[in-house]
Amino acid sequence: MLDDLVRRLRACQRCPAMHRPAVSGGAVVSRVISVGQAPGVKEPVLGRPFAWTAGKTLFGWFQRACGMSEEQFRSKIYMAAVCRCFPGKTSAGGDRVPDAGEIANCQDWLTEELAILRPELVIPIGKLAIQRFVSFDKLTDVIGKEMSVTFFGHTFDIVPLPHPSGASPWHRMEPGLTLLNQALRLIVSHRAWVGNDA
Numbered sequence: 759m760l761d762d763l764v765r766r767l768r769a770c771q772r773c774p775a776m777h778r779p780a781v782s783g784g785a786v787v788s789r790v791i792s793v794g795q796a797p798g799v800k801e802p803v804l805g806r807p808f809a810w811t812a813g814k815t816l817f818g819w820f821q822r823a824c825g826m827s828e829e830q831f832r833s834k835i836y837m838a839a840v841c842r843c844f845p846g847k848t849s850a851g852g853d854r855v856p857d858a859g860e861i862a863n864c865q866d867w868l869t870e871e872l873a874i875l876r877p878e879l880v881i882p883i884g885k886l887a888i889q890r891f892v893s894f895d896k897l898t899d900v901i902g903k904e905m906s907v908t909f910f911g912h913t914f915d916i917v918p919l920p921h922p923s924g925a926s927p928w929h930r931m932e933p934g935l936t937l938l939n940q941a942l943r944l945i946v947s948h949r950a951w952v953g954n955d956a
Contacts, residue, residue: 759874760785763867767842772863776843776856783807783837789950790834791877793868795886795921796841796856807837808922815922815929816883823942834954838871840864840886852925855886865890869910877914878950880907884921891916897928902937904944917944 764785771778781797783806800810808816817828826834841864845854856864868890872880882888885897891907894900900918907916919941920929928934945951 760787760871763870763874767867770842770867773841773843773860775846776841776860777802777846778843780842781805781807781839781844782842783832783835786833786836788834788836788875789877789954790879790881790948791836791838791871791875792881792883793887793890794837794839795884796839796853797844798853799844799847802844806832807839811924812922815924816919819919819922819938819942820946823939824946835881836871836875836877838868840868840890842867861886872909872912872914876912878953879945879948880914880916881919881945882916883919884923888916888918892918898933898937901934902940902944904948915948915950917941917948919945 764782767782768780770780779802781801794807797807798810801807817831820826820831841856841860845856848854880891882891888894888900891909892900892905897920901920904915904917906913920934920938922929929938
């Protein structure tokens, strides 16, 4: 079922303004799912999520937190996202934020992934991803915390992470740095992470 989902996902053409192909981390059976925001310009070319600068930062966090390499993360953690195609650039040159219709179009993939994998732990990465699961005002309200949520009938824990973008200093300054480290400790000690042989 997961192989079939990934095949259909990579062929998705639901959003005409998005830049295809859709990006997937592959059919990794796991009790832990990471949920990013949307691919950048490099990810569709390289064919995997978090393939560029933000990915180096993200995987560096896990290397420091528990000694897990990028290759180990990709082979043990199912990597999803709010939107799976690159949204394109704004007139100012930054990455465009997906609109509500694009987010809704892509939500079916995440719903199906949750139904198949039934994860115990979901790691939403960045504001857009965290907002799919919980309402909040500031990152300081949610980073460094573990919460139980029910999403389309499935209950699991979430431990949000800030986006590892080089454009954002949040995770490099206090209180962000301390809260990030607290979140990483919660993740690597979670029963799903430990039981996932992660």
